[in-house]
Amino acid sequence: MRASRPKVAIAAVAVATLAVAGCAESERDGGSGQSTRDTLVFGVAGDPKVLDPSLASDGESLRVARQVFETLVRPEEGGTKVSPGLAESWTPDSTGTVWTFKLRSGVKFHDGAEFNADAVCVNFNRWYNSTGLMQSPDVTAYWQDVMGGFAKNEDPELPPSLFKSCTAKDATTVDLAFTRVSSKIPAALMLPSFSMHSPKALEQYQASNVTGSADDIKYPSYAMEHPTGTGPFKFKSWNVADKTLTIERNDDYWGDKAKLKSLVFRTISDENARKQALRSGDIQGYDLVGPADVEPLKGEGFNVLTRPAFNILYLAINQKGNPKLADIKVRQAIAYALNRKALVDSKLPPGAEVATQFMPSTVEGWNDSVTKYDYNVEKAKQLLAEAGATNLTLRFFYPTEVTRPYMPSPKDLFELLAADLQAVGIKLETKGLKWSPDYLNAATSGSAHDLHMLGWTGDYGDGYNFIGTFFDRPKDEWGFNNPALFEKFKKADTTADLAARTALYKELNADIMNFLPGVPISHSPPALVLGKDVTGVVASPLTDERYSKAEFKS
Incomplete structure (x- = not known):
């Protein structure tokens, strides 16, 4: 959702x-x-x-x-x-x-x-x-x-x-x-x-x-x-x-x-x-409590209920508009450039975690063996140089006038991610857009930009609801075509045996993180x-x- x-x-x-x-x-x-x-x-x-x-x-x-x-x-x-x-x-x-x-x-x-x-x-x-x-x-x-x-x-x-x-x-x-x-x-x-x-x-x-x-x-x-x-x-x-x-x-x-x-x-x-x-x-209750307000409200005697983290915040990379982004080394450089742990520790509520893939660990099919992209400024700069992208300029859109369970303070999160990218030499053209309909239109259609923040709260407890929602067919949000990946999704979806399907989800998570269509950022436990x-x-x-x-x- x-x-x-x-x-x-x-x-x-x-x-x-x-x-x-x-x-x-x-x-x-x-x-x-x-x-x-x-x-x-x-x-x-x-x-x-x-x-x-x-x-x-x-x-x-x-x-x-x-x-x-x-x-x-x-x-x-x-x-x-x-x-x-x-x-x-x-x-x-x-x-x-x-x-x-x-x-x-x-x-x-x-x-x-x-x-x-x-x-x-x-x-x-x-x-x-x-x-x-x-x-x-x-x-x-x-x-x-x-x-x-x-x-x-x-x-x-x-x-x-x-x-x-x-x-x-x-x-x-x-x-x-x-x-x-x-x-x-x-x-x-x-x-x-x-x-x-x-x-x-x-x-x-x-x-x-x-x-x-x-x-x-x-x-x-x-x-x-x-x-x-x-x-x-x-x-x-x-x-x-x-x-x-x-x-x-x-x-x-x-x-x-x-x-x-x-x-x-x-x-x-x-x-x-x-x-x-x-x-x-x-009022006698509200949703999407700010991370900094959780403990103070508890201290005042209010009943703060924290939901389990069943979501994903990600940085989407649109390969359609900028040919440089079709180069895996550039996408890897973007991933290495991001200090996601600092973001989680400073801007998200207690219990939030750095995401290693596009589904939380509570969903069957999560794979601890996927390729991981730990924060590494020098590695990011090296990959940009190898790709001939040391003068890379990217258009980075972010949402305004919204709070989402996976994204409690969009502008704060955007500013941290933008600073990380600039620190490795990537130049940015940034733009804030009102969440609905402007930002959602821009994020999910066309190639007017190169990077955007978005996320997903799971609808039910099957891996397809996360990774299949994003990557099971060509979508304008990502701007790539990967027939082998799409075929593996079809196979997973039609596999009746749960153990066999879970094994395919694990393979898909590994494939996705090798292909790296975007960067998973975090899983955040929202509170009401x-x-x-x-x-x-x-x-x-x-x-x-x-x-x-x-x-x-x-």
Whole structure:
């Protein structure tokens, strides 16, 4: 999970329609800003982009979705392993291409519609049969990342679909068929993008009627006003002007009812402002705590929850725009030039680690034997000389107006990396761009620059979700073509045996670090904080915190 895909605009009508007067104030004591004992106000760094998780790829949209919607399988609490969700069990057939899911009975959507095998097929068929703008990678990002294409691909560049069909065998038994064995199944079905929606609401609010253009996407009312899942909370209101989104307890929930009556997400983009709002009692928690604030907040008695590091920050090297960067010696020189340990020690929270490859050590397939590029100024200068690149000038872009779990202070990190590169004689032309959409557009498309910082928070606990996301096919972010590498990824993804697949991931990690398309920088454990009297929440490496369990101590 990175952030919202570029070029997506929220329809202006949403601002008017969603503003519900007093949606947050009515849930406070006398409008004083103090939460009632059954309402928790949580500070977030940015607004959600859309309330239909099928159309979302940004963290704030998916944070809300995880409370309102549920998936067939979900991560274990506080971990990354697959555990039961709306399905109680799941088994593959002998070919590994058909998976049978046994569903919970007695589950209803928020509009009263019944959850059953037919509802599962309505959802999968909706995604599979997408047309028009629903086939844009800016709209159905995760479907395409996991499943590839659609029933009828309108873009010849789209790959064939991994998904094949859905069959309701009876009310609580459904078969999902796939065109081949894939490492992504069933783990990828934990993603909020594969949440189950009410078939009644999907039809009533024309959920797939995405309009506009690729540069100006207009979402249907379902995606902005009527998200309808089975989760412990249900959508109440979104006051765009007041930057608050309110969800309320689903009293008909099939499992343990939420302890809170209401959960309010309030956008406060500045981290210092979030901290002050917590201290003043205006909010009772916030995410992306600054590294320097972790210990002081603990000392004041606040509940600071540190997530396990399940992410990667990297320096991407784009080989497309500058022919010198296609020389492996130049890329190696860049890697040797970076004092990543100093960066980790000075700018990242306790527990952060220097990355040796593009996945954390907690993921199967991590390889301790990859080529490592320890800080070595003289080695960097020697390699530049051997490559005839002693007068190298590179365009280095960095993001502004953002905090990410893997990148808590982008400008500070950029300044350290830039100083290291300049110290070995590399000249830089630098440029800061607003995170969304400017920076994401620049980073992931074209050759307007040579270097950029970006990262990834894992979606599920399989190595492909890290290295496959970056390197399994040609991508503009990196600007290289390596058919042998791409073929090995295909082999790994279609290897059913876990031990054999893990061995291939280890080989791939070694291959990647020899080819060196970029430099892995660090793994960072992000933290969230809750009020002194708030308990029940368990930190998740996937940001899958379950706020239905949050409560105020009496």
